[in-house]
Amino acid sequence: MKHRLFAALLPLTLCATVSAGPSNMQPGLWEITTETSMPGMPMKLPPQTMRHCYTAADLAQAQNAVPQGGDANCKIQDYQLNGNTATWTIECTGETTMHGTGTMTMTPTSYTGSMKSVMTHPGGSMEMTSSWRARRVGDCP
Numbered sequence: 001m002k003h004r005l006f007a008a009l010l011p012l013t014l015c016a017t018v019s020a021g022p023s024n025m026q027p028g029l030w031e032i033t034t035e036t037s038m039p040g041m042p043m044k045l046p047p048q049t050m051r052h053c054y055t056a057a058d059l060a061q062a063q064n065a066v067p068q069g070g071d072a073n074c075k076i077q078d079y080q081l082n083g084n085t086a087t088w089t090i091e092c093t094g095e096t097t098m099h100g101t102g103t104m105t106m107t108p109t110s111y112t113g114s115m116k117s118v119m120t121h122p123g124g125s126m127e128m129t130s131s132w133r134a135r136r137v138g139d140c141p
Helices: 002-019
Strands: 028-037 048-054 074-082 085-092 097-107 110-121 124-138
Antiparallel strands (some): 028 048, 028 124, 074 085, 097 110, 110 124
């Protein structure tokens, strides 16, 4: 059961990291590595690395660029930007609900961050911690 739930929820985590990016980041092609841990999983999950092109429009409004889980049912709340560090809470509704907190520290060419969340589904609840690191690798293709 945990494996199926994890498989269903992993895209939420990956989408979240792709969307992140307050405005002091430079537009361009970014390489993002995400590591996710879930207590009770029988094995350590391998890191996932992907590339994403951030445009100037993506980075224009910091609050609109923070992770929202890739789901229309997820809402960012309590967003704050202090210097180069953003913090927020996230609430997702639906059959599987999620609530959590996130933080991200960025420079023009890199960022690191993490999000701790609890997902509740018909079979129970599960904690998850995702951390990511990213770096600008060049211009968008």
